Amino acid sequence: MTTPDGTPPEAHRRSSRASSAELRAIVKSRAQVEKFLRLGLAEALGISPDAVDPTRTFTTFGLDSIKAFALTGDLAEWLDRDLPATLFWDHPNIEALTGYVADVLGLAE
Amino acid sequence: MTPASPAQAPLWLLQQLEPNSTAYNVAFHLDLDGPLDAAALERAWRALVERHDALRSTFLPGEDGPQLVTQPADATPLVTVTCSTEEAAALHQAQVALPFELSERPAVRAHLYRVAAERHTLGFVLHHAVFDGWSLNILLEELAAAYAHELGEGPALGRAPQSFVEHAERTHRDAASNLHDAELAYWTRTLAGAPAELDLPRDHRRRLDPRPGATLRARRGDLGPALEQLAASAELTPFMVLLTAYAVLLGRYTGADEVVVGTPMTTRMRKKHRAMMGLFLNTVALRIRLDGAPTFLELAARVKVAALDALRHHQVPFDQVVGALHPERRPGQNPLFSTMFILQNAPVPYTFPRLEVRYEDDAPPAAKFDLTLSIFVERGELQLALEHATDRLADSTAQGLLTAYQTLLASALEHPDVPVEDLAWLTPEDAATEAQRWVGARSEAEPTSLLAAVKAQVDLQPDATAVTAVDGAALTYRALWDASARMAAALRAHGVGPGHRVGVRVPRDAHLPCTLLAVLRSGAAYIPLDPEAPATRRQAALDDARAAALIVDHEVPGEAPEGTRVLLREALDAVPGGALGAPGLDAPAYVIYTSGSSGRPKGVEIGHRALASFNRAAAAQAGLTGDDVVLATTTVGFDISVLELLTPLTLGARVHVVPREVAVDGQRLGEALDAAGVTVFQTTPSGLRLLLGSGWSGAPALKVLVGGEALPRDLALEARDRVAELHNVYGPTETTVWVTGRRVERAELEDGPDVVPIGGVFADTKLLVLDGRRRPVPPGGRGELYVAGPQVAQGYLHRPELDAERFVPDPTGSGARMYATGDVVRARTDGTLDFLGRADQQVKIRGFRVEPAEIETALRRQPGVRDAVVTTEARPDGLELVAFVVGVGPLVQEDLRSGLRQVLPGYMVPAAIHVVPHIPRSPSGKVDKKQLPKVSAPPPSVETPAVAPNDRVEAQLLELWRALLGRRDVGLYDNFFDVGGHSMLAARLAAKVEKHLGQRLPVATFFQAQTVAEQAEVIRRGGAHLEWTALDPVKASGARVPVFYIGASDQARMLARHLPADQPMYALLVLGLPAEHSLELDVVARTFVDEITTLQPEGPYAVAGYCQDAKLALAVAKELQARGAKVARLIYIDVVWIPDLEKHARSQLKRNLVDMGPGYGLHWFDVRARHHVKRRSELAWDRLMLARQARVGAEPPTTTVHRERLRALRANMARYPELSFEGDVDVILSQELHREGAARYLAHMAQGNLRVFEIPGVHQRMFDAPEVLWLASRLARCLEDTFSAADT
Secondary structure (H helix, E strand, O other), rough: OOOOOOOOOOHHOOOOOOOOHHHHHHHOOHHHHHHHHHHHHHHOOOHHHOOOOOOOOOHHOOOOHHHHHHHHHHHHHHHHOOOOOOHHOOOHHHHHHHHHHHHHHHOOO | EEEOOOOHHHHHHHHHOOOOOOOEEEEEEEEEOOOOOOOHHHHHHHHHHHHHHHHHHEEEEEEEOOOOEOHHHHHHEEEEEEOHHHHHHHHHHHHOOOOOOOOOOOOOOEEEEEEEEEEEEEEEEHHHHOOOHHHHHHHHHHHHHHHHHHHOOOOOOOOOOOHHHHHHHHHHHHHHHHOHHHHHHHHHHHHHOOOOOOOOOOOOOOOOOOEEEEEEEEEEEEOOOHHHHHHHOOOHHHHHHHHHHHHHHHHHHOOOEEEEEEEEEEOOOOOOHHHOOOOOOOEEEEEEOOOOOOEHHHHHHHHHHHHHHHHHHHOOOOOHHHHOOOOOOOOOOOOOOEEEEEEEEOOOOOOOOOEEEEEEOOOOOOOOOOOOEEEEEEEOOOEEEEEEEEEOOOOOHHHHHHHHHHHHHHHHHHHOOOOOOOOOOHHHHHHHHHHOOOEEEOOOOOOOHHHHHHHHHHHHHOOEEEEEOOOOOOEEEEHHHHHHHHHHHHHHHHHOOOOOOEEEEEOOOOOOOOOOOOOHHHOOEEOOOOOOOOOHHHHHHHHHHHOOEEOOOOOOOOOOOOOOOOOOOOHHHOOOOOOOOOOOOOOOOEEEOOOOOOOEEEEEEEEEHHHHHHHHHHHHOOOOOOOOEEEEOOOOOOHHHHHHHHHHOOOOOOEEEEEEEHHHHHHHHEEEEEEHHOOOOEEEEHHHHHHHHOOOEEEEEEEEOOOOOOHHHHHHHHHHHHEEEEEEEEEOOHHHHOOOOEOOOHHHOOOOOEEOOOEEEEOEEEEEEOOOOOOOOOOOOEEEEEEEOOOOOOEOOOOOHHHHHHEEEEOHHHHHHHEEEEEEEEEEOOOOOOEEOOOOOOEOOOEEEHOOOOOOOOHHHOOOOOEEEEEEEEOOOOOEEEEEEEEEEOOOOHHHHHHHHHHHHHHHHHOOEEEOOOEOOOOOOOOOOHHOOOOOOOOOOOHHHOOOOOOHHHHHHHHHHHHHOOOOHHHHHHHHOOOOHHHHHHHHHHHHHHHHOOOOOOHHHHHHOOOOOOOHHHHHHOOOOOOOOEEEEEEEEOOOEEEEEOOOOOHHHHHHOOOOOOOOOEEEEEEHHOOOOOOOHHHHHHHHHHHHHOOOOOEEEEEEEEEOOOHHHHHHHHHHOOOOOEEEEEEEEEEOOOOOOOHHHHHHHHHHHHHOOOOOOOOOHHHHHHHHHHHHHHHHHHHHHHHHHHHHHOOOOOHHHHHHHHHHHHHHHHHOOOOOOOEEEEEEEEEHHHHHHHHHHOOHOOOOOEEEEEOOOOHHHHOOOOOOHHHHHHHHHHHHHHHHHHHO
């Protein structure tokens, strides 16, 4: 998986937690979060990113708990931030999840 | 060396507790066809081992729990073996079944079996402590890639993953720092009071250790798409759907309204973890409620909530959850759940260049839980594997479960919206097969009616004796026939005839069968009435039946309702005029009244066909012939009396009638059996217990039929060898006495369940086990028992609403009438049925059917009673009724009892009536029986013959006990010290015995014979010859080599109770020595060895000692050796001698204990529970004091003297210079001591072979139940190892 700016996720890892300001420098917008999720979901499910409807509930794509758990981990790593294990259940589609992440990080539109 | 992870620690500890277990072996193999470069594969394997330190770590015990030690890569080689295909398979299987020694080498065994130039098998066995399902994918993927790279055909493996060992340490630290308090609170809240045990079928009795297991597999290519579709459309995951179906399955098989299922959850959230091999799992226990008749989707929603909550709180290690909940532990039972469900990761693709690869899982021959269902979904195909403990479930039962699961799942996928109760668990074809499982042989001809059969015997052998009685009365067949004819004629003269019902209330004498025959010959049906029952009850029955007449031997006022003529039997004598009635098979024969839940008894009407059919089938089942003599002991009010009073007459056999006084007196019953040449005896389990309890030695030619209530295995075992045949018979009144019968054999009993299974269906009868929707149940399933066939009653008299409820059409076949018994049974795969209980509240008290509701109604009618509930308590002698009543004002128990006796038969009067402030009820208004006060041993009812004293001595003793203990609820078999007795009371008891029984007994007697029954035996033998000496024969019988236990007698007794039945044990007691005896250890040891060698002159010996007493055990063992005897093993229980004690101050040990509390290993016990001990050891002390006192007689030494002596002895022990034994030593350490690091100080304790075993528990409670089970089972195994090794 690659990040929206094309670098591997490891490149963003910090030895200590990044401040919100730093994060905002890396993650510029909701659109990037959404793109990350879309690509991640597509890869996990083996489908085209274009086929991912952001309003469709994850389980209806056939996303199982192990994949959801792994995607949560990837997102946490990318954001360098702990996320709840039930993230994909609490915010069950891309739109909702993006909104949650944006709220938490205080991202711009 | 760094700590292992919290998930690894319990797996490691289990392996230490059960070193021979292979339950956590993970094994698989790859068949590789094609040209293989073995050297390249070896290099590839080495590369993997280098990358993944999980594959090369070993475990060492440490203060802080198990520690991981990383070994060099060559510690985990790929071993190449050249052999044949068969050898390869055998070698690999041997590896699979070989336990790991986790401290010695890495828990990974890799073998390459070369069976031909281009054919290899690559076999792997790994311990689950370092490996999981995800690791498997990494292993296969990376091994294939590394191999390709070695061949120069692919890139090198990417960057090495992080160290698993370091990861383990981190998680250990996280867990230790209590990061998860809030999560832990969730788990303790969610799992509090959850049922850990599942009432699954039990095909085998003995629990083996380690648990053997087997795995059954199935593939379902048809279910994958539907599974994914349902999951996607219902916003579930496949895991949730599959687990829901599993919960439904468990609910069906167990009848439970909630189940707890364990499941592993991955902790590989981060990418770095997903690249690492190792154990990244945490077990969670999902509690699933099944009540409220949910649909499958509704239940799946509950499962979803449970699964997501678990995910939300998944970080707290399972072991901490167990530790926090302190579940009650039983040896061999897993904490919190006994079944696991696993959805395996989907396999990843991998290819080895130019090799065709076939992968296969290999299950070790062991079981982690009672049942583990794991499922793989691969390309739309479900691969199911059901691992089951074979010491519990037969393969056939497990197969039933696995098949039923698939059927349920398929049914649920098709109909997710229907209540789960409706889902099919058998396919229609299988249901049809199961419906035919219990079908009796079909008779060609109609049965001969009772009267015709008896008449045939009259013609055949008119002068043969038909009936005898204890008073010497005897009737020949001819006399019986003529007398019944005259009586019938007289009945006819009184207008009684076909269509009428006639009550019979006469004593048990030689004319009883004749009276019954007379009613039948008049054409009427008889209503048998128990003369012992209250008159009002008899009146109610006669009234309900609209009886035309009542035959009595004397009149009782208020017995006959209006319209029922009372006829004196003596006066029924008329010359038969015309032909008497010969009722057809369709006519009613008798109406019998049984307890009714609505509060009034109901009459069951049995026709002549049913009776005739029963007579034929029962005679065939029990092999009855005209030569038999059948003892008639059962009251006519109980339908089984038919077999005693009438069936024999159809065969030309003799009926021997005994009165009630004989039937309820074990001793007189035994005499009756011996005296009258009886060959057939029918009884209930209660009656059988009464007989055996009287010391009856058995009759080698006697056939015994036992029925009427569940037959306990122990009782059957006790009875089996004393008689020629023992038949377990079963049948409700509504299907005419018995419908099944089986000869009970010892071998079956030994491995059988606690309650002897029923089965052996009678000819022409068909049984069905149907679920709540009246569908057949699969093998091993539970359901209600239904009976169809000619023995089914005509119905309930004048109760059409009850008829409709209980007599229903057979849904599986012809639609014939069948009777719903209300008995819940389990369909065993061996063709028998386990009796599990009732679908309703009905209970059996000494064979009699009792509806508690009927008693409740009667209680509520008592003056001053506002509310009442009746339950049962299990007693050693069977069930007892217990009533709880709420009064308007104060209530007197005795008034209530005598009130009940006016309206209810004796067996329906509760053994105990407790007055309570209110009856606890659930919100739905149902009585919440769990909330009722726990009643310990209520007073035995005077009507309970089984606990009644057998003779004068027992009766007097029992009264003395009761007076002394100030309670009446003590029985013959209660232990004096369990019911509140203590040493002072024992002394007073001795005095009272002397005064009242005129026999002087040493007080010691009361310590060695601790029940009324035992004490009575001593008195009968003319006083005590029991002498209190240093050698206490704790358990003298048994074929094994005895163990000599140096220490307290009560410890030895507790242990002996749980050792194998054939393991003798003797205790050697310092306080048994004369007061003047030296307390130097060497001198004491010499005296002890004198005693030991008197008893067992030759070695090898086994000596054991606990705690401080172990020093004395060492001295004894040394003394035995000094005399040239072989000591096969010295067994120390929870003791360690630290040579340099000062260095290890108490505070250090204490600190360790606190530090190592929760968070490490398995948590069985609470250290705080220690207070228990003090009281108990004081009691034991007092006992010994008094025993000594009794022995020395005139000069009772003061307690102080003894305390001084023990103190002196202890000082001598501490001074005793020897620490080491020149021989083999086993040390059994409590978990508590082991955690304190005791194992470090053991090496010097033996010069021979030293073995150390850790058992759960704390030092002070090792001899307390239930913990003593662990010690006893470990000690038994130590002894077994010792002497089986010595034999070879």
